[in-house]
Amino acid sequence: MASKKILLVDDSCTARLVNRMIFSQKSNYVLLSASDGKEAVDTARREKPDLILMDIVMPRMTGLEACRVLKKDSETSRIPVILLTTRGEEQYVQEGYASGCSDYLTKPVNDTELLDLLQAYLGE
Amino acid sequence: MIGTGNGSHPPAKGKSRAASRNESSAVVAQAQELRRHTHQLSLRDQIERNHFLLKRLNAASVRLIQALEDGDVYPAIGEIIANLVGSEEVAIFHYDTSDQSFSLAWSWGIDEETLQQFATGAGLIGRAARQGATQFRDRVTDIPLRHHEQNLTACVVLKSSGEVVGVIPILGLLPQKNGLEWADFELLKFLETYGAVAVQFQRLRDNPVAQ
Numbered sequence: 557m558a559s560k561k562i563l564l565v566d567d568s569c570t571a572r573l574v575n576r577m578i579f580s581q582k583s584n585y586v587l588l589s590a591s592d593g594k595e596a597v598d599t600a601r602r603e604k605p606d607l608i609l610m611d612i613v614m615p616r617m618t619g620l621e622a623c624r625v626l627k628k629d630s631e632t633s634r635i636p637v638i639l640l641t642t643r644g645e646e647q648y649v650q651e652g653y654a655s656g657c658s659d660y661l662t663k664p665v666n667d668t669e670l671l672d673l674l675q676a677y678l679g680e
Numbered sequence: 681m682i683g684t685g686n687g688s689h690p691p692a693k694g695k696s697r698a699a700s701r702n703e704s705s706a707v708v709a710q711a712q713e714l715r716r717h718t719h720q721l722s723l724r725d726q727i728e729r730n731h732f733l734l735k736r737l738n739a740a741s742v743r744l745i746q747a748l749e750d751g752d753v754y755p756a757i758g759e760i761i762a763n764l765v766g767s768e769e770v771a772i773f774h775y776d777t778s779d780q781s782f783s784l785a786w787s788w789g790i791d792e793e794t795l796q797q798f799a800t801g802a803g804l805i806g807r808a809a810r811q812g813a814t815q816f817r818d819r820v821t822d823i824p825l826r827h828h829e830q831n832l833t834a835c836v837v838l839k840s841s842g843e844v845v846g847v848i849p850i851l852g853l854l855p856q857k858n859g860l861e862w863a864d865f866e867l868l869k870f871l872e873t874y875g876a877v878a879v880q881f882q883r884l885r886d887n888p889v890a891q
Contacts, residue, residue: 568759568762568763569743569746569756569759570739570740570743570756570759570760570762570763570764571759571763573738573739573742573743574735574736574739574763574764577735577738577739578735642762642763642766642768642854644854644855644856645855662854662856663762663763663766663854664763664764664765664766664854664857667732667735
């Protein structure tokens with residue numbers, strides 16, 4: 557089976573590290589990373605990942621803005637975007653879905669929940 | 681066909697006992713299998729819990745090492761607490777044992793007045809430094825909490841070579857967190873020791889002559 561590409565987007569190096577460690581349990585994922593929304597959009601256009609896992613509060617371009625840009629672009633609009641953020645309040649969740657994200661998870665991340673969600677989207 | 685006696689009639693008494701013996705054996709075997717399976721699940725759970733913790737400790741440790749290189753130890757500790765424990769209201773105070781004073785090194789999400797109150801050393805932050813032991817708000821029953829401690833979760837003591845070098849007050853947890861969990865306590869223990877070493881490293885870097 558071909559490896560699936562996942563783009564991890566977070567300005568927190570700690571968050572990227574822990575997510576990498578969670579995904580390392582599954583050997584068939586190729587992990588790409590970006591540290592803000594702008595870099596995420598550029599990387600997504602170039603690499604066409606199978607899924608994007610993205611923080612919301614980031615410098616240069618937030619996760620919400622990046623999600624809107626990705627969803628408007630025919631080259632990237634089909635890529636599922638999961639927002640993963642510390643902001644668990646209802647208002648943020650609604651804003652997340654309004655930006656076009658496929659799912660919304662809150663930090664600190666639950667490994668099983670995250671891996672199950674990934675499997676659901678990546679069809680394994 | 682009528683009265684052939686080969687299975688279409690109720691079983692004889694002897695046969696019934698044999699059947700119930702078989703049934704009992706099956707029940708015992710099922711119970712044994714269930715116990716074996718439950719034990720296996722429990723063993724698996726132990727390994728998975730350990731793995732869950734090690735991933736987080738590993739991420740925290742790698743982040744601290746990067747912070748030594750980049751000179752951003754304080755934000756790195758804040759990042760570890762935000763992403764792995766779940767609080768965006770954190771301060772890091774240096775502690776001077778000679779005069780038992782606190783000085784603010786870094787903070788995130790806490791207002792100025794609250795920070796000033798912590799800097800006086802009043803309440804649990806002072807107790808953490810004097811006793812050299814992390815204070816958890818939920819476990820404190822012998823003294824009333826002060827106004828600035830109403831939203832406090834813990835005062836994590838930073839100890840290097842047995843000496844208290846600082847305290848990290850952690851205030852409110854993220855709304856989706858119901859409280860500290862077992863892995864959080866382990867992470868905070870990690871910060872007590874290795875966060876302290878990193879803070880000392882940063883102080884030497886920031887102020888080599890004074891140290």
